[in-house]
Amino acid sequence: MSAPGTDTGEPRAMRADAVRNRAKIVEAARAAFSERGLETQMEDVAKRANVGVGTVYRHFPTKDALVQALIVDKMERVAEEARRALEEESDPWEAFSRVLWLGAEHQLRDRALAQVVATQPQSTWRNAAEKETELGSRMAELLTRAQKAGAVRPDVRPDDIPMVMCGLGAVVQNERSWERYMRLVLDGFRADASEPLPD
Amino acid sequence: MSAPGTDTGEPRAMRADAVRNRAKIVEAARAAFSERGLETQMEDVAKRANVGVGTVYRHFPTKDALVQALIVDKMERVAEEARRALEEESDPWEAFSRVLWLGAEHQLRDRALAQVVATQPQSTWRNAAEKETELGSRMAELLTRAQKAGAVRPDVRPDDIPMVMCGLGAVVQNERSWERYMRLVLDGFRADASEPLPD
DNA sequence: GACTATACGGAATCTGGATTCCGCTTGTCA
């Protein structure tokens, strides 16, 4: 969540109070959007941060930009978890499924994240999969390993991951038993299916 | 989709033109909401129906009421399909999964339906499950039969159905490969799981 | 301590829709 001036970039460094405020805003936004989701209003964020709306807007040009920043940040954390699983874990299935469970928990704790993932999984995933964050390829690797180990059916594709997470986004927001959803899907990944998946 | 006056109810029958207009509105709304989803504007509906906005509002007090009416109508059709499957089909698994596939297709063809199911599965399902429409109990019966036949794992519960349909609602709107989602989930239903589902 | 570029606060403004209102039409019924 670096900001112009926070780091040692070229643009003249931000004023100390601006840096402080930006941090307060980000933190307030994180809390507000996690709890209330996208319906959170810019004024809510401002109030939580003890700042005027104008200040929020100086740091983030639009509500969407603010949300995007929060999402990117979250996805980076997930990517980090994926990286860790990739090196630490021994059992391929454990590693693969653990990251998915972690992702689910992120959605559970962050209403806005769930809404965005359920609504625009494509862009969310791409952003996280392409840039520095290698989420896409890491998950693909975890999947491949699990498949090679025979833990996941061979016709599952990397694309299926954002797909089930998208469904989860909707489930998490409405159903008490999102864990059953996860279990069901993960079991679907393992099932020695009667027929291979379509497409 | 009966309306006061359309049937032989007590309230003084609607004027002929009103009946005609209501039909045009419902049809226009069905088309518009199916295509564009909830973002459809009341004016859009009015235009499609060759009617003024005011007329739309005389028939449906709010946008939400209009949407609700369309959804209820859809759910009744699904309930009807469930009823048919319940009596016609021989193979329990076929019957059960067929209705789910049909439900998926409804969501695929009706953007608003998918949005509502993904967003408020509880109320949508309840409405359809309680009232005249016995969707809930019919699906439960189809599920039970499939379980007795050994086609579906015993720890799947009736509640899991709206849950996966909720996830599907999100998937259908964003992912090209919703069929893979369905396959995966249905396979999850059949899987002889390593562990029983939580809860 | 004075000066100025940055930041700040938050009232005022703008917008996209939903919903309302009311003068004008048109069925319906005697």
Add this chain to the structure above:
DNA sequence: TGACAAGCGGAATCCAGATTCCGTATAGTC
């Protein structure tokens, strides 16, 4: 066919929020 209630059209109104603006405050600099 005339009276009038039921309906109609669509401009005007409302509203919730996002976004802008500008007078004021303050960190950074000499």
